[in-house]
Amino acid sequence: MVVKVHGSVRAACPQRVLACLLEKDVEFEIFHVDLDAGEHKRPEFLLRQPFGQIPAVEDGDLKLFESRAIIRYYAAKYVDRGPNLLGNSLEERAVVDQWLEVEAHNFNDLVKTLVFQIVILPRMGEHGDLALAQKCEQQLEKVFDIYEQHLSKSSYLAGDSFTLADLSHLPAIRYLVNDAGMGHLVSERKHVNAWWEDISNRSAWKKLMELSKY
């Protein structure tokens, strides 16, 4: 069964899902959603995702949304296929979950706000709030310091293997490094830098970058 992914291949949250499906070698088909035209706010799309956000996934009669729920579902469904993105025990899975929550609550909002102010708003021809962007940058420095300390003791966030916890960071860090001119946050930290080099060179992520045609 081909998984239908509704979203834009260049948007962070669909990329989170696509990276996971590529890691697990799950066949998918992308149904592009035209955000500029407001397609995601139209009634037909709201039936798929009532909050009017991408991605939304359709797998037979199963309909899912929220990218982190989708990746948890597929990583568990195909646990025996490809790399184990979840850990080998209940305890290891809990640590993966913990770092997924860190990404969702201590990391993502800062990146989203920063990128919105210095990349998205200018693209729309508007002025971003540079003071707000700077505040986010300062807070991100502190978060990355914690990651640096942690990754000095652990090859990946949840242990010795690549898991959903690392995968979940890929789209946002790509934005920081490639679009927002914030690469220094990564490159100035030895272990964060090594970790980013490693995870962003995985074949699944490279395949996604090709699909996204940057």
Add this chain to the structure above:
Amino acid sequence: MEDWVISFTLTADYYINTVPLPFTFTNTSAGFLASFITVFAIVFFTVSLSLKLSNLMEMALKLYGAAMSTCTSRVLTCLHEKEADFEFISVNLFAGEHKEPPFLAKNPFGQIPVLEDGDLTLFESRAISAYVAEKFKESGYDLIRYQNVKEGAQVKVWMEVESQQYHPAISPIVFQFFVAPLQGKSPEQAIIDENLEKLGKVLDIYEDKLSRAKYLAGDFYSLADLFHLSYTYYFMKTPWANQINDRPHVKAWWEDISSRPAFLKVASAMNFGEKQN
């Protein structure tokens, strides 16, 4: 070796030597050896059993947090639903204990709660709750629909909805109303108004969802509903409780989930901001 073990050994030895038990022949060296081995076996068994028991007690769950905190309450509610035994260790937030090195060793982000389960240390209340719900899936109430993959998937979706849609709108309101005054600031009405509008839109979607099913993930209470309890509980004490009360299905859902015994146990300690007599 502990005193009581020595006393036990001596007592056991006395009985074996004085009571005419069929297997002891203390008037022979073989008999003496047999009784010595028997006593040794009894002592060894007792000592190792007591060590195992004390190990088990150390292996029990330890939750570090504050009883009136929203995120701690999230985990406490889950533990009660699962009827799990745990030890609660209070962290003194007002003294900044959560930002000191001993606590930072448990959670480098300096936040409560933290769960310790033997060798495992976990932070992030939603990850802790999901772990507890999975570990104790066969006891108490099934919060994750572990025997139904499709239902379980919907629980995961609405857990994320709480995390990504509901929480970002409700938590700034709760923060401004309850916490800002403690920091010597007036609540910022602009932040409250902006988030009330966001929350209203989210609750409209909830109203529609809950008109078609009793709970968020389906016709069953789940971890997804539970995740909403602690922040909403405080929100209902603000002047804007009408956001919930004006939406009939949301109101009915709230009244249902907030009256569950597991939550009532936790809510009794959620008195942040109340004047102490």
